[in-house]
Amino acid sequence: VAGIELPHKQWPELIGSLLSNVHQLPAPTRQATLETLGYICEEVSPDVVDQDHVNKILTAVVQGMNSTEENNDVRLAAVRALYNALGFAQANFSNDMERDYIMRIVCETTLSPDVKIRRAAFECLVAISSTYYEKLAPYIQDIFNITAKAVKEDEEQVALQAIEFWSSICDEEIDILEEYGGDFSADSDIPCFYFIKQALSFLVPMLLETLLKQDEDQDQDEGAWNIAMAGGTCLGLVARTVGDDIVPLVMPFIQENISKPDWRQREAATYAFGSILEGPSPEKLEPLVTMALNFMLTALMKDPSNHVKDTTAWTLGRMFEFLHGTALDTPIITPANCQQIVTVLIQSMKDVPNVAEKACGALYFLAQGYEDAGAASSPLTPYFQDIVQALLTVTHREDAVESRLRTAAYEALNEVVRCSNDETAPMVVQLAPLIMLELHNTLENQKVSSDERQNELQGLLCGCLQVIIQKLGSSEPTKYHFMQYADQIMALFLRVFASRSATAHEEAMLAIGALAYATGPDFAKYMTEFYKYLEMGLQNFEDYQVCAITVGVVGDVCRALEEKILPYCDGIMTQLLKDLSSNQLHRSVKPPIFSCFGDIALAIGENFEKYLLYAMPMLQSAAELSAHTSGADDDMTEYTNSLRNGILEAYSGIFQGFKGSPKTQLLMPYAPHVLQFLDSLYMEKDMDDVVTKTAIGVLGDLADTLGSSAGPLIQQSVSSKDFLKECLSSDDHLIKESAEWAKLAISRAISF
Amino acid sequence: MAPHDLRRPFKRPLISDQEKRRQQSLLRQAQNRRDAQNHARFLASTALSLEQPHELEPE
Numbered sequence: 001v002a003g004i005e006l007p008h009k010q011w012p013e014l015i016g017s018l019l020s021n022v023h024q025l026p027a028p029t030r031q032a033t034l035e036t037l038g039y040i041c042e043e044v045s046p047d048v049v050d051q052d053h054v055n056k057i058l059t060a061v062v063q064g065m066n067s068t069e070e071n072n073d074v075r076l077a078a079v080r081a082l083y084n085a086l087g088f089a090q091a092n093f094s095n096d097m098e099r100d101y102i103m104r105i106v107c108e109t110t111l112s113p114d115v116k117i118r119r120a121a122f123e124c125l126v127a128i129s130s131t132y133y134e135k136l137a138p139y140i141q142d143i144f145n146i147t148a149k150a151v152k153e154d155e156e157q158v159a160l161q162a163i164e165f166w167s168s169i170c171d172e173e174i175d176i177l178e179e180y181g182g183d184f185s186a187d188s189d190i191p192c193f194y195f196i197k198q199a200l201s202f203l204v205p206m207l208l209e210t211l212l213k214q215d216e217d218q219d220q221d222e223g224a225w226n227i228a229m230a231g232g233t234c235l236g237l238v239a240r241t242v243g244d245d246i247v248p249l250v251m252p253f254i255q256e257n258i259s260k261p262d263w264r265q266r267e268a269a270t271y272a273f274g275s276i277l278e279g280p281s282p283e284k285l286e287p288l289v290t291m292a293l294n295f296m297l298t299a300l301m302k303d304p305s306n307h308v309k310d311t312t313a314w315t316l317g318r319m320f321e322f323l324h325g326t327a328l329d330t331p332i333i334t335p336a337n338c339q340q341i342v343t344v345l346i347q348s349m350k351d352v353p354n355v356a357e358k359a360c361g362a363l364y365f366l367a368q369g370y371e372d373a374g375a376a377s378s379p380l381t382p383y384f385q386d387i388v389q390a391l392l393t394v395t396h397r398e399d400a401v402e403s404r405l406r407t408a409a410y411e412a413l414n415e416v417v418r419c420s421n422d423e424t425a426p427m428v429v430q431l432a433p434l435i436m437l438e439l440h441n442t443l444e445n446q447k448v449s450s451d452e453r454q455n456e457l458q459g460l461l462c463g464c465l466q467v468i469i470q471k472l473g474s475s476e477p478t479k480y481h482f483m484q485y486a487d488q489i490m491a492l493f494l495r496v497f498a499s500r501s502a503t504a505h506e507e508a509m510l511a512i513g514a515l516a517y518a519t520g521p522d523f524a525k526y527m528t529e530f531y532k533y534l535e536m537g538l539q540n541f542e543d544y545q546v547c548a549i550t551v552g553v554v555g556d557v558c559r560a561l562e563e564k565i566l567p568y569c570d571g572i573m574t575q576l577l578k579d580l581s582s583n584q585l586h587r588s589v590k591p592p593i594f595s596c597f598g599d600i601a602l603a604i605g606e607n608f609e610k611y612l613l614y615a616m617p618m619l620q621s622a623a624e625l626s627a628h629t630s631g632a633d634d635d636m637t638e639y640t641n642s643l644r645n646g647i648l649e650a651y652s653g654i655f656q657g658f659k660g661s662p663k664t665q666l667l668m669p670y671a672p673h674v675l676q677f678l679d680s681l682y683m684e685k686d687m688d689d690v691v692t693k694t695a696i697g698v699l700g701d702l703a704d705t706l707g708s709s710a711g712p713l714i715q716q717s718v719s720s721k722d723f724l725k726e727c728l729s730s731d732d733h734l735i736k737e738s739a740e741w742a743k744l745a746i747s748r749a750i751s752f
Numbered sequence: 753m754a755p756h757d758l759r760r761p762f763k764r765p766l767i768s769d770q771e772k773r774r775q776q777s778l779l780r781q782a783q784n785r786r787d788a789q790n791h792a793r794f795l796a797s798t799a800l801s802l803e804q805p806h807e808l809e810p811e
Contacts, residue, residue: 126758164758225759233760314763358763411769463773470780507770510777517784549774552781559788595785602788649785656792697789704796741793 003043015040015053022060027071034064034074038081046088054088058098061085062105065121072114079109079120086127093132103128103139110146115155122150122161129168134190136169144199148206156227163210163230166203169195170237177241196241204249207235211268219310219354220403232271239279247280251288258295263305270299270308274315277322286330289319293332297344300359306352313348313358316341320365326372333369335379341366342383346390353403356394360408363387367415377423380416384424387416388431395438401453410460414467428471429481435464436489443495455501462496462507465489466514473518486519490526497533502543509537509546513553516560523560531568538575544586547579551592558596558603566604573600573611580618587639594619594646598653606661608654615650616670623647623673627680641688644681648694655701664705671710674702678719693735695719696727700742703749711750720746 005011021033037057046054063069064078082102092098106128109121125143129136136143143165150162176192196203210231218224239246250272257269273292277285296319299312323332333341345366348359367387370378380387391413400406420428439461446454469489472482493515496508512530516523534557537550554572558565565572576593579585597615601608608615626643629636651674658664678695681687687695699719702710714720724746727739 160758167760225762229762230758230760233762310763361765364769414769414773459770463770466773466777470776503770507773510773513777513781517780545774549777552777555781555785559784599785599788602792652789656789656796659792659796697793700793704793741797744797 002040006040006044007048009048015049015057019056019060022064027074030064031071031074031077034061034077034081037061038077038084041081041084041088046090049088051091054085055092057085058082058089058092058102062102065105065109067108067112072112072117075109075112076114076117076120079117079124082106083120083124083127086124086131093135099132099135100138107139107142107146110150115158118150118154118158119161122147122158122165126161126164126168129165130172133169133172134193136195137193140193140195140199144202148202151206151210151227151231159210159227160225160230163207163227163234166196166199166207167230167234167237170234170241173241174237196238197245200238200242200245201249203238204235204246207231207238208250208253208268208272211235211271212264214264214267214307219307228268228271232275235272236275236278239276242279244280244284246276247284247288250276263303263308266299266303267305267307267311270296270311270315274311274318277315277318282323282328282330285323286328286332289323289332290330293319293337293341297340300344300348300355306355309348309351309355310358313345313355313362316345317358317362317365320362320369324366324369326370333366333379338379339383342380342387346386349390349394349409353397353399353405356397357403357405357408360391360394360405360412363391364408364412364415367412367419371415371419373419373421378419378421380419381421381423384416384420384427388413388427391416392434406457407460410464414464417464417467417471420471425472425475425478426481428468429478432465432468432472432482432485432489435461435468436485436492439465439492439496443492446499452501455499455504458496458499459501459503459507462493462504462511465493466507466511469511469514469518473514479518482518486515486522490515490530494529494533497536502540502546505537505540505543506546506549509533509549509553513549513556516553516556520560521562521564523557524564527557527561527564527568531571534568535571535575538572538579541579541582541584541586544589547585548589548592551576551579551589551596554596555599558599562603563605563607565600566607569600569604569607569611573614577614577618580622590622591639591642591646594622594643595649597650601650601653601657603657605657606663608657609663609666612654612666612670615654619647619650620670620673623677627677628684629686637686641686641691644687644691645694647677648691648698651698652694652701655698655705659701659705664707665709668706668709671702671706671713674698675713675717675719678723679717682719682723689732689735692727692730693732693738696724696735696742697738699724700738700745703742704745707749714746715750 002011002014006014015037018033018036021029024030037060041057049057061078061081064074065082069075069078089102092102106121106124110118110125112118112121125147147162147165151159154162173192173194173196176190179189180192208231210227212228213226213231214228215221215224215226218226218229235250254269254273257265260266260269277289296312296316300309300316303309303312319332345359345363349356351359367380370380391409394400394409395406397405400409417428417431439458442454442458442461469482472478490512493508493512496504499505534550534554537546537553540546540550554576576596580590580593597619600611622643626640626647629640632640655667658667678699681691681695696719699714703714724739724742727735728743730736730739
């Protein structure tokens with residue numbers, strides 16, 4: 001109720017009356033009060049509670065946490081309330097004395113005899129690490145000491161939170177350092193305090209020790225999360241934060257443990273190695289990886305422990321992900337070792353499901369490394385057939401549904417197809433009917449339309465066909481060969497819509513979009529049957545991803561069919577307009593719907609006339625809403641820019657679609673508003689580059705289509721002067737190109 | 753006020769292949785839209801530049 005009332009300034013006495021409870025004697029009353037305050041802080045936005053109330057809430061909560069509070073339930077409720085109240089405490093954390101006091105109480109609470117209270121106190125520290133990173137310097141040494149003690153001695157649920165504190169600090173520092181972008185003199189909103197770098201020599205041994213505390217069945221249990229997993233994940237984040245400095249601290253641990261008789265030591269050493277492969281420079285890692293590669297390949301074949309093999313296959317995948325590719329100077333994969341690597345991975349795909357899954361993952365990154373090799377011969381070419389065959393065999397394993405194995409095999413197959421070249425393209429052409437047959441079989445064998453595993457498999461097969469279509473459609477000779485399957489493949493996709501799975505629908509829809517692009521105007525023959533599914537997709541508010549993808553596919557179909565889309569436009573436009581007016585539809589779908597108006601208009605030209613009356617007011621009101629972002633947070637600004645881009649793409653498509661038509665003047669009444677919108681965007685000064693490029697393009701499209709009748713209007717606009725001038729001298733060549741276009745079109749419009 | 757789940761991705765890629773397919777489709781669609789738009793503008797600007805020399809000569 002407070003969540004509804006407080007934002008409307010209702011119930012002003014609530015907080016005061018709750019606070020009057022905290023000094024009452026019965027512990028359950030105090031506990032319930034603190035819980036209620038916690039719920040209120042969780043539910044309402046900090047800006048609807050005034051600072052005086054915030055101060056009083058924090059005072060009550062911190063008093064409840066104090067060791068003088070003898071009742072553990074009350075203390076726990078207080079710690080959990082503080083967790084929720086931290087977002088309210090900006091002002092208090094800026095005051096040294098108040099912050100010192102809160103931090104002292106939180107740190108003391110981590111030593112409580114009650115495990116739930118200790119865990120909740122560490123949760124507060126984790127939340128503080130991300131919310132108040134820049135205030136932590138005076139406390140970091142103490143926090144290191146208490147987290148180290150917890151990791152070493154405390155129960156797992158507490159130790160996990162203590163590790164999470166350091167993972168969270170890594171997240172913060174990675175973000176800050178990314179913002180510096182390697183330029184250390186650059187400004188960032190928050191400076192980096194290099195806490196990880198300073199704690200490195202203590203932090204790394206603490207984390208390495210956790211790696212030896214694996215659970216027996218962690219690789220089989222999808223929901224597993226333990227101290228070894230958390231420790232290794234944190235080690236990986238530390239490596240990303242400090243780069244090269246981590247290597248000498250971890251290598252002795254690896255050397256010490258990698259060949260020990262106890263599987264835990266071998267696994268921990270391998271996991272440590274795999275974890276630090278992202279972050280340090282290739283120069284630092286390449287010699288080590290080259291040296292380790294052979295050892296890893298042997299371990300993957302011969303180690304008696306499945307845990308060790310699982311982590312070894314994963315580590316090989318990480319080696320290929322970060323240290324293999326055409327951009328790297330010294331290749332770790334050479335013609336000399338490529339065959340051995342492929343052989344071992346293929347062999348490993350026959351291992352238990354969790355190991356085979358990681359082998360498929362390694363193959364994914366092995367293939368990815370050759371993605372930019374171009375049409376030239378790839379070292380994988382001689383093994384292409386064997387790899388594809390091995391992956392298909394994996395998909396047929398009876399235990400392929402365990403450990404996400406089947407998904408991993410199809411994902412690897414997709415990447416192998418994406419990275420195929422002229423030499424291997426004929427084999428991809430042959431793969432198409434095989435995957436089609438698989439899809440056909442799942443459709444024939446399907447007993448109920450909601451069989452989850454069947455639906456998942458159909459999704460994977462549609463995904464694979466999408467990748468194949470995109471690959472083969474990208475060059476004329478392979479497209480020609482592929483087109484023999486187009487009718488059959490489309491028939492299969494349409495049958496997938498009979499299932500009730502959103503994922504399968506989404507994958508089929510994406511694949512159809514790729515097919516429309518490859519087929520071009522001939523796609524018209526599928527429209528009669530396809531149209532009802534297109535409409536269904538546009539109506540799918542609940543699974544908004546399906547709706548968003550369908551909107552994109554409408555664009556694909558418009559570009560493929562051009563004016564042949566016309567008979568379907570009444571239905572499509574009706575649905576798109578309904579979508580825009582709906583409060584139920586996820587907001588992320590709305591910008592692509594506006595772009596889609598542009599696609600339709602460009603395809604059907606002046607026939608868009610009958611939709612102007614409906615589409616233009618929608619565009620106009622969205623434009624007004626999106627013109628100003630003042631006070632919005634980063635997410636909102638990003639969304640607003642995507643909305644602006646959608647609106648502008650709609651205007652571009654509409655103006656260009658009407659170009660040269662006798663009905664051009666129908667657009668004249670809308671021109672003042674469009675120019676006003678462009679002016680206000682320019683004045684607002686918060687457009688990103690994409691919006692800038694689209695906006696200046698719209699100016700050109702308007703001038704080009706309306707010509708001299710819009711000349712005086714254009715001349716009055718700021719956009720045609722200052723904005724255009726700025727864009728003409730932009731460093732971004734796309735902005736510059738659009739500006740050149742606008743300049744040309746304007747000069748013609750005003751010269752008459 | 754349930755304790756939050758702190759499980760992080762473990763030995764799995766951060767972006768699934770499904771997400772990658774989705775992103776690649778969006779990129780392809782955006783590229784195709786740009787191409788269609790540029791094509792329309794190219795046709796228009798070719799026509800414009802054929803006419804323009806006469807108009808702009810005084811400059």
